[in-house]
Amino acid sequence: MTLLSVKNLVKEFPLDFFGREKLRAVDNISFDIDESKIVSLIGESGSGKTTVGKLILKLLKPTSGQILFHGEDIGKFSKNRKEYYKKVQGIFQDPYSSFNPIYKIDRVFEVVFDEFFPHVKNAQRKEKIEKVLTSVGMNPSQILGKYPHQLSGGQLQRILIARTLLLELNILIADEIISMLDASTRIDILNLLAKIKDKTGMSVIFITHDLSLGYYISDESFIMYRGNIVEMGDTQKVFHNPCHPYTKMLLESIPEIDRKWDFREHIKIETIEDESTGCKYFSRCNVREHRCQKQIPELIEIEENHKVMCFKFYG
Ligand SMILES: Nc1ncnc2c1ncn2[C@@H]1O[C@H](COP(=O)(O)OP(=O)(O)O)[C@@H](O)[C@H]1O
Ligand SMILES: [Mg+2]
Structure with a gap:
């Protein structure tokens, strides 16, 4: 059953005082989250992950698009926020900020x-x-x-x-919750989330910049790049058959334990000044074509539960 549906979600922030220039932190993304699933939102810093989390938590208002919880627009809960927060909660990177130091x-x-x-x-x-x-x-x-x-x-x-756990949550948004912890504690927390998911049917939106954590924990993975989801689907498929050039690049940059200081030859791409009105990855892409500069590809399904936003996969 679908718990949460995000449809064509956009969030723009004003860049100057008058709001003439805007930054599209979240640029037209859509996805569904089913019951009892762990979904990772993976991307480098600034790609819009936290903004997506805040929009779902109603801490920000979308510029356009919709978020549906059990089929209802979450805007409807504005008068009754408690009802929503009984079911949807967030935990963030710095645990100390969630506690008031003067209280037990x-x-x-x-x-x-x-x-x-x-x-x-x-x-x-x-x-x-x-x-x-x-x-x-x-x-x-x-x-x-x-x-x-x-x-x-x-x-x-x-x-x-x-x-x-005092609440009967449907969705937990976990935004970089283990980034500040040491390695052994990290795995414990990941395993704990997985256990709770299995026991209660709660779903987790696991936000991370760390691919290997996403791989370890999630059923599905969404790869974000500059506000877009450029690749999404079953975690096994995304990691074992990465299709977007950005996902491939991310996976190739993970240091492997048996390759100590064995530098791979880096793919050098001349970067073009980013004037393109097309694909946002154009200037960094090593498989770009002419049309990529002017046109924006749509996410297309390349196999069951695996989509990619790249012209290379257009028929
Ligand atoms: N309140 C805000 N006002 C203006 N710009 C913001 C605000 N919050 C985030 N941004 C910008 O939006 C982009 C995405 O930020 P964020 O969602 O925090 O990314 P991530 O969590 O992936 O690092 C960044 O360029 C960031 O600077
Ligand atoms: Mg963030």
């Missing part, structure tokens, strides 16, 4: 009850908090009563994940 950890849970379930009594609250902490692999007696600075970044991200 317990408060992030209390706020959820005060906000969404004020009628739940104290004894019951405590029981539920202990249950969700245990289910993310933590010992409640070692966590509750502590202050944020007494815990590690990995512990705090776990606590934020536990917090979302």
